[in-house]
Amino acid sequence: MTHGRRWIRTSLSWLVLLAGACISACNGSAHSTTGSLQRVASAPLPPADQSLVVQFLGAGGVYLRQGDQALLGDPFFSNPPLSHWIFGRPLQVKADVIDAHLPPMNGVQGILVGHGHFDHALDVPYIAGKLPDSVRVYGSETIPNLFAAILPAARLVDLTPHMAVAGEGGQWVYLSPRLRILPIQSQHSPHVGDVVFASDRITHPLSRAPAAMFDWQAGTNLTFVIDFLDAAQQVKFRVFYQSSASPDTVGFPPDWLLADNIPVDLALLCAANYNHVDGYPEGILKALKPRQVMLIHWERFWDDYSTETATPLPGMDFADLEARIRSVLEPSVPVWLPMRGGSIQLEH
Numbered sequence: 178m179t180h181g182r183r184w185i186r187t188s189l190s191w192l193v194l195l196a197g198a199c200i201s202a203c204n205g206s207a208h209s210t211t212g213s214l215q216r217v218a219s220a221p222l223p224p225a226d227q228s229l230v231v232q233f234l235g236a237g238g239v240y241l242r243q244g245d246q247a248l249l250g251d252p253f254f255s256n257p258p259l260s261h262w263i264f265g266r267p268l269q270v271k272a273d274v275i276d277a278h279l280p281p282m283n284g285v286q287g288i289l290v291g292h293g294h295f296d297h298a299l300d301v302p303y304i305a306g307k308l309p310d311s312v313r314v315y316g317s318e319t320i321p322n323l324f325a326a327i328l329p330a331a332r333l334v335d336l337t338p339h340m341a342v343a344g345e346g347g348q349w350v351y352l353s354p355r356l357r358i359l360p361i362q363s364q365h366s367p368h369v370g371d372v373v374f375a376s377d378r379i380t381h382p383l384s385r386a387p388a389a390m391f392d393w394q395a396g397t398n399l400t401f402v403i404d405f406l407d408a409a410q411q412v413k414f415r416v417f418y419q420s421s422a423s424p425d426t427v428g429f430p431p432d433w434l435l436a437d438n439i440p441v442d443l444a445l446l447c448a449a450n451y452n453h454v455d456g457y458p459e460g461i462l463k464a465l466k467p468r469q470v471m472l473i474h475w476e477r478f479w480d481d482y483s484t485e486t487a488t489p490l491p492g493m494d495f496a497d498l499e500a501r502i503r504s505v506l507e508p509s510v511p512v513w514l515p516m517r518g519g520s521i522q523l524e525h
């Protein structure tokens with residue numbers, strides 16, 4: 178399909194999606210109660226000396242800190258307006274918004290990118306530019322190719338050779354002696370029907386910076402297990418991070434990891450399009466048995482960035498999502514629904 182035809186088809190699909198979203202919102206599903214989901218307002222970050230602090234940044238973005246070790250995943254603040262992506266305009270990085278809301282960058286050991294869509298990757302080069310050259314950006318092969326004209330090759334890591342696939346294999350990648358990640362091959366939930374927009378893999382380095390929506394191709398999706406380690410290399414905190422919903426068993430940790438008896442302290446789960454894939458999030462929750470859950474990517478990422486207000490994504494039904502979660506998890510397991518800038522503190 179030519180770029181032009183694909184653009185027209187996708188633009189029409191978005192219009193259909195938004196029309197459906199309006200109907201859904203009018204029916205009230207976008208304003209469902211949050212029941213046992215615990216809202217978290219934006220607030221200054223608590224200390225993370227012995228605890229793990231996890232902050233929701235907006236869309237699939239998260240910030241994790243334990244002691245002097247920190248990590249960013251899919252940091253995204255620019256929130257380009259809907260008209261810019263639908264009409265193929267260049268998507269702008271809003272440096273002033275990022276600078277106003279970016280958490281402390283000291284101790285950040287790396288930036289993880291789950292896939293190449295703009296709401297996961299647009300702001301990554303600007304943020305990487307604020308970090309020392311030794312701090313690298315990690316993703317599937319599409320990510321280094323997407324950023325080839327913007328960031329030095331030495332700062333870009335293709336995790337493809339290290340991925341666990343279909344419950345097997347995978348290797349730890351150490352960001353520092355105290356922080357390691359396990360990348361896992363996953364999938365992107367469809368936007369409409371069985372269609373995932375901009376889902377190509379980018380297999381060669383781009384010669385120019387990505388600009389319009391269709392430059393931001395997803396490539397292979399990744400989920401991650403993130404381990405914060407103590408001085409004796411024992412796991413202090415384990416986090417599962419998924420910034421796009423996937424069908425049951427796809428993107429799950431490999432069997433060898435699920436069998437190592439180290440508890441999952443926190444599951445960071447994508448709420449967007451949760452009902453476009455089978456068995457989500459019941460399957461992954463059953464497999465992980467997490468001590469706590471944080472729901473991310475639940476809000477409209479085309480509204481101006483705000484830590485005060487956010488509107489749920491079209492079709493987001495929190496009551497239904499909660500029921501799915503509670504069909505697997507005991508009521509005593511906290512499930513957090515943070516505002517942008519909201520954080521939780523995990524203790525041992």
Ligand SMILES: [Zn+2]
Binds near residue numbers: 292
């Ligand atoms: Zn995406």
